[in-house]
Amino acid sequence: MKNQSCFSIILFLTLLAACASETPVQPEPPEKIIEQPAEPGVSVQEESRLSRHVPGQWSDLTGWQEDDLRSAWQAFLQSCHVLKNQPLWQQTCTAAGLLQPADNGSLRNFFENNFTPYQVIGSDGSDEGLITGYYEPLLHGSRRPSERYRFPLYAAPDELLIIDLGALYPELKDLRLRGRLDGRKVVPYYSRAEIMNNPAMLDGHELLWVDDEVELFFLQIQGSGRIQLNTGEIVKIGFADQNGYPYNSIGRILVQQGELSLDKASMQGIKQWGQQNPDKLPALLQQNARYVFFRELPGDLTGPIGALGVPLTAGRSIAIDPRSIPQGAPVFLATTWPNSSRPLNRLMVAQDTGGAIKGGIRADFFWGYGPEAGNQAGKMKQQGKMWVLMPHGYTAPQLAQQ
Numbered sequence: 001m002k003n004q005s006c007f008s009i010i011l012f013l014t015l016l017a018a019c020a021s022e023t024p025v026q027p028e029p030p031e032k033i034i035e036q037p038a039e040p041g042v043s044v045q046e047e048s049r050l051s052r053h054v055p056g057q058w059s060d061l062t063g064w065q066e067d068d069l070r071s072a073w074q075a076f077l078q079s080c081h082v083l084k085n086q087p088l089w090q091q092t093c094t095a096a097g098l099l100q101p102a103d104n105g106s107l108r109n110f111f112e113n114n115f116t117p118y119q120v121i122g123s124d125g126s127d128e129g130l131i132t133g134y135y136e137p138l139l140h141g142s143r144r145p146s147e148r149y150r151f152p153l154y155a156a157p158d159e160l161l162i163i164d165l166g167a168l169y170p171e172l173k174d175l176r177l178r179g180r181l182d183g184r185k186v187v188p189y190y191s192r193a194e195i196m197n198n199p200a201m202l203d204g205h206e207l208l209w210v211d212d213e214v215e216l217f218f219l220q221i222q223g224s225g226r227i228q229l230n231t232g233e234i235v236k237i238g239f240a241d242q243n244g245y246p247y248n249s250i251g252r253i254l255v256q257q258g259e260l261s262l263d264k265a266s267m268q269g270i271k272q273w274g275q276q277n278p279d280k281l282p283a284l285l286q287q288n289a290r291y292v293f294f295r296e297l298p299g300d301l302t303g304p305i306g307a308l309g310v311p312l313t314a315g316r317s318i319a320i321d322p323r324s325i326p327q328g329a330p331v332f333l334a335t336t337w338p339n340s341s342r343p344l345n346r347l348m349v350a351q352d353t354g355g356a357i358k359g360g361i362r363a364d365f366f367w368g369y370g371p372e373a374g375n376q377a378g379k380m381k382q383q384g385k386m387w388v389l390m391p392h393g394y395t396a397p398q399l400a401q402q
Helices: 002-020 070-083 087-098 104-114 192-197 213-222 250-256 267-276 281-285 371-379
Strands: 051-055 115-122 129-136 138-142 151-154 161-164 176-182 185-187 206-210 224-229 234-242 292-297 317-320 330-336 343-352 362-369 381-391
Touching: 070 087, 070 104, 070 330, 070 343, 087 104, 087 381, 104 115, 129 213, 129 224, 129 371, 138 213, 151 213, 151 292, 192 281, 206 213, 206 224, 206 234, 206 292, 213 224, 213 267, 213 281, 250 267, 250 281, 267 371, 317 330, 330 362, 343 362, 343 381, 362 371
Parallel strands: 129 362, 138 224, 317 343
Antiparallel strands: 051 115, 115 381, 129 381, 138 206, 151 206, 161 176, 176 185, 224 234, 234 292, 317 362, 330 343, 330 381
């Protein structure tokens, strides 16, 4: 069925190409760190329900009574800037905005009185899934290229087409293609290898230049970051778009080639390998065809902008698969600290997504900004359980046939 859908979508390309530049769509998110297999070339998103939501009791949530909810509350209020326009959330978000004082006891009472916790159960019946981490890195760069600052960050090119198939075919809602025009044909956009080997094709789209190719690669995976310029200025940048190719894990490639052991194939281990093997690095990076484009963000943002369109909160925002968890919803997460059995149980808010965050029970934990956040994010690959908190009146969807 998947291959038939992809084939049908490709048949639509020529008919829809003329519509692509006229219908602006929300760009898809970056991938984060875990890869997923996909068809080569122009990518699509497939809409299906990946989990079922089973109503439970507050006593089911491991560590609920011990969590300090105040920072999660601020994150939830950010979500309400978007959710308040949806009928299901209007009453709850209005009441949240009026809650005073917002101490820990009153917050717990608010959630228990206005929400029902639904445990997320995967399509295979499991109640646990993979929890990884991401963060906002700091790179060093310049607004002008030089011998030191040689590696460009690009803005989204004008020729990049985003084709929203749902505009004409409701059954293909949320399926989007990326490509470019070659004469009268729509073809896949340039791959990472093509961009790296012929950077002249993106002349004029440079935002900034940085001094480290490996850090730039991981910036594309994280999706947002900060650049400290040689003038001392710090520029915030965020995800703008991507070229439509599936993500291919370079960590997995290094393990398969015997360059790294599995336990060393973390973000930190890959960076160290790149520093030790600069001659091999370009060929390795080019095996991940996906390429991310950026935009400069206002300097006064409290955090990077997630897929929901609101700033992320360190330690309280997660990226999820929206086919399993509604964007903006509070989610109670029961997992462990990176490389540890120490419990990490806290209320999170689903405010981001990622091209590689796929699955019924799947989350990427946003650790925030700086070296310690990067250290935790790079090590995090834990098992965890999730409960999505939904307002009264919510009807849990049926699990689609897989």
